[in-house]
Amino acid sequence: MKIYQIDAFTKEVFSGNPAAVCPLEEWISSSIMQKIAAENNLAETAFYVKNGDMYEIRWFTPTVEVDLCGHATLAAAYVLFNFENHTDNLIQFYSERSGNLTVTKEGDLLSLNFPADEFEAIPLTPQITEGLNIKPIQAFKGKTDYMFLFEKEEEILNLTPNFEQLSKLAARGIIVTAKGETSDFVSRFFGPRSGINEDPVTGSAHTTLIPFWANELNKTKLSAIQLSERKGYLDCELLRDRVRISGYAICYMMGTIFTAKEKPL
Known part of the structure; x- marks a missing residue:
């Protein structure tokens, strides 16, 4: 099967967040997809299958399947727009875990439309903060x-x-955030329980960050930087109960996967 590696939320290779994308003609077993994701050893590997006018999509870390992944969805859209003959400027994805997701293309800029997260304030207990060096x-x-x-x-x-x-916290990951100096807000994302200690750029985390900072700053359009070593830059917008997360992507690599029953020519 085909495989692409795309750097998402960046205009340059070796920055942003790398994701693998595997276009499929039909679904393969979850165990094989998990093995491929583990072999790739990237934060996320996305698999998609065309179904009528939309594409069903699933995402795997090296250890688990996740409910939603922004950068790998952006990467999958980049593959469809640039290499897999999708001619419209709108892509409709569907996830059994997260519902309808769209990606639009304006020039080279790709925009995700995701449901906004629902969150609530919780007490600052030692149990949930002892993994951080600053309270x-x-x-x-x-x-x-x-x-x-x-x-x-x-x-x-x-x-x-x-x-x-x-990793002892019962959650997919941990978002840390503050008001930015050159952007509206900054963040980092840690996911040791999901098999990745620090994710370079986490689109799905911005489904929480955008409504929070939109309320804090009293504005709906926001700029964001994820302060990982590779860094990622995102344009964000709150759309009532949904969010728009925009950025660029670039192809680093494309190739072919051979499973145990197949041999290269």
Whole structure:
């Protein structure tokens, strides 16, 4: 089967967030998809199958299938627009876990339309904060992630988490965020429980970040930077109960996967 590796939320290779994308003619077993994702050893591998006018999509980390992944959806759309003969400027994805997801293309800019997360403030207990080297000023719990608010961008940059402690939290991952110095907000994302200690750029985390910061800053259009080593840049917008997450992507690699029963020519 075909495989592409796309750097998402960047205009340059070796930055942004790398995702593998595997176009399928029909679904293969979940166990094989999980093995492929583990072999790729990237934060996410996306698989999709065309179904009428839309594409069914699933996402796997090296260890688990996840409910939603932004950067791998952006990567899948980039593959469809550039290599897999999708001619319209709109792609309709469907996930059994997250519903309808769309990606639109304006020039080279790709925009995800995702449901906004539902989250609530929770107490700052030692159990949920002991994996961080700086105590946050507030904590929240969304559908799949914890989110911790800090006072300054510098604190986000200087975080050195204890991943063993963070992996004990019953959540897909941990978002840390603060108001930005050159952007509206900054963030990082840690997912040791999902098989990736730090994700370079996490589109799905912005389904929580966008409604939070839109309310905090009293504006619906926002700029964001994810402060991983590779860094990612996102344009964001709150659309009532949904969010728009926009960015660029670039192809790093394309190739062919041979399973155990197949041999290269």
